[in-house]
Amino acid sequence: MRDASRSIFYGLPLMGVGTPEVESLRSYLLRLAAEHSMIPRELVVTVASRQAHYRPDANLNVIWRGFPVSGTSDRAERLATMLSEATGVDLVPATLARFRQVISARRLCHAQTSRYCPECVRRRVEDTHVHAPLLWELQVVNACPVHGSRLRSAAECGAPPSVRLPVNRRVSLPGVCGQCGSIGFRCTGASDLAGERDLWVADQAGKLLALSPAESTSLTREMLTAGIREVVNMRFDGQPVRAATQARLARATVLHWLEGMEAVELAALFELAHLAAADVSELFRGRYVEVGPAPDLPVSSGITRILPPRYERHDWTSVQAALFDAANDNRMPSLLSVLAPFGIDGSDARRRYPTECHTVARRHDASRRKRWQQVYDSSYAAFSAAADDLRRRGVEPTRARIQEAANLCCFGSGRSIYRSRALEDVLAGRKSRTVSQASGT
Numbered sequence: 001m002r003d004a005s006r007s008i009f010y011g012l013p014l015m016g017v018g019t020p021e022v023e024s025l026r027s028y029l030l031r032l033a034a035e036h037s038m039i040p041r042e043l044v045v046t047v048a049s050r051q052a053h054y055r056p057d058a059n060l061n062v063i064w065r066g067f068p069v070s071g072t073s074d075r076a077e078r079l080a081t082m083l084s085e086a087t088g089v090d091l092v093p094a095t096l097a098r099f100r101q102v103i104s105a106r107r108l109c110h111a112q113t114s115r116y117c118p119e120c121v122r123r124r125v126e127d128t129h130v131h132a133p134l135l136w137e138l139q140v141v142n143a144c145p146v147h148g149s150r151l152r153s154a155a156e157c158g159a160p161p162s163v164r165l166p167v168n169r170r171v172s173l174p175g176v177c178g179q180c181g182s183i184g185f186r187c188t189g190a191s192d193l194a195g196e197r198d199l200w201v202a203d204q205a206g207k208l209l210a211l212s213p214a215e216s217t218s219l220t221r222e223m224l225t226a227g228i229r230e231v232v233n234m235r236f237d238g239q240p241v242r243a244a245t246q247a248r249l250a251r252a253t254v255l256h257w258l259e260g261m262e263a264v265e266l267a268a269l270f271e272l273a274h275l276a277a278a279d280v281s282e283l284f285r286g287r288y289v290e291v292g293p294a295p296d297l298p299v300s301s302g303i304t305r306i307l308p309p310r311y312e313r314h315d316w317t318s319v320q321a322a323l324f325d326a327a328n329d330n331r332m333p334s335l336l337s338v339l340a341p342f343g344i345d346g347s348d349a350r351r352r353y354p355t356e357c358h359t360v361a362r363r364h365d366a367s368r369r370k371r372w373q374q375v376y377d378s379s380y381a382a383f384s385a386a387a388d389d390l391r392r393r394g395v396e397p398t399r400a401r402i403q404e405a406a407n408l409c410c411f412g413s414g415r416s417i418y419r420s421r422a423l424e425d426v427l428a429g430r431k432s433r434t435v436s437q438a439s440g441t
């Protein structure tokens with residue numbers, strides 16, 4: 001019998017637990033192997049051979065390299081459990097298995113190659129702690145939320161073939177090019193900027209992974225379904241088919257989710273969430289909370305925002321002047337509306353003028369929240385008076401009757417989400433203190 005208080009391996013701490021940068025199991029495995037001067041496969045075999053039901057398995061090679069070790073699969077979970085026992089470190093946060101009760105395993109993780117943010121790996125090399133976040137392994141994520149750069153495949157090496165290492169001398173370490181051994185992937189050159197949509201997705205995915213292990217394992221499919229139902233009710237007139245088609249999903253997808261006939265696929269959920277500007281972690285908690293940058297136009301009207309064409313050269317002095325004016329404008333315009341006439345999007349401008357952009361976005365956000373709160377408060381007062389009146393007359397207050405009696409309709413414009421929430425709250429006999437919680441930036 002082995003002494004239970006001692007672990008086989010030195011318990012390297014798992015990085016970034018409780019933050020969007022929480023380390024992936026794959027990265028942990030690579031670092032652990034390097035720390036013990038082993039190759040990862042050797043380490044997995046050592047750990048697996050101590051298990052009661054071990055049988056020599058040719059697939060071990062597959063487990064550590066080709067398999068989505070950070071996914072929701074049984075094998076990912078088994079590997080995490082084995083490594084947890086071998087190191088005495090809780091590795092639950094390092095895989096997506098903690099969400100397996102809630103989401104489908106399909107199209108979840110990149111199976112073959114890992115990806116990285118060029119800025120992160122270069123910066124981390126200087127800080128001497130290199131780890132690869134779980135976030136980089138999600139298929140739906142294409143950008144680094146910290147640097148706004150596009151993620152790159154670790155399989156691409158920019159070095160000439162003459163300097164690549166022979167196969168038997170290649171290294172497997174997070175942040176190091178396996179083919180030429182360049183620390184921080186300096187072989188692949190400068191990073192490229194990601195688009196607004198990819199940034200939004202990366203930011204939301206990061207918030208989801210930052211949920212504590214306790215909270216993420218306590219989430220249920222019912223909670224997520226309740227959140228999706230709220231989005232469908234408030235943004236798509238309660239019509240799941242309309243929600244699915246506008247999000248460019250198969251027509252029955254959302255309906256099947258709501259009826260519990262199909263597990264929710266993360267990639268598809270992000271399509272819907274982005275369209276409705278819904279905070280994804282809040283959806284998992286069963287609520288619809290709008291998160292910026294939200295579309296100013298109602299999604300149900302079918303109007304698409306048209307940006308002027310991108311120009312090759314930007315007059316940055318005028319952009320800066322416009323940002324300065326906007327930061328002092330009492331109408332508190334949105335960043336997008338300030339930048340639109342110049343044909344640029346937020347990421348370029350944020351890079352050059354972070355402070356100005358932040359001020360404009362923050363003021364706009366605050367003014368929107370204030371407006372939403374007013375909509376909620378006045379609607380709540382009207383609906384609750386109407387409901388009381390109906391009850392006094394002995395009539396059951398239903399959604400339709402309350403809206404009719406208050407002469408307020410809940411659908412038809414973007415801002416009516418908060419009117420809808422007021423109606424739901426009146427029906428449920430509660431009142432939200434703040435209608436929109438400060439979510440992120």
Ligand SMILES: [Zn+2]
Nearest residue numbers: 117120144147
């Ligand atoms: Zn980065």
Ligand SMILES: [Zn+2]
Nearest residue numbers: 157177180187
């Ligand atoms: Zn390389």
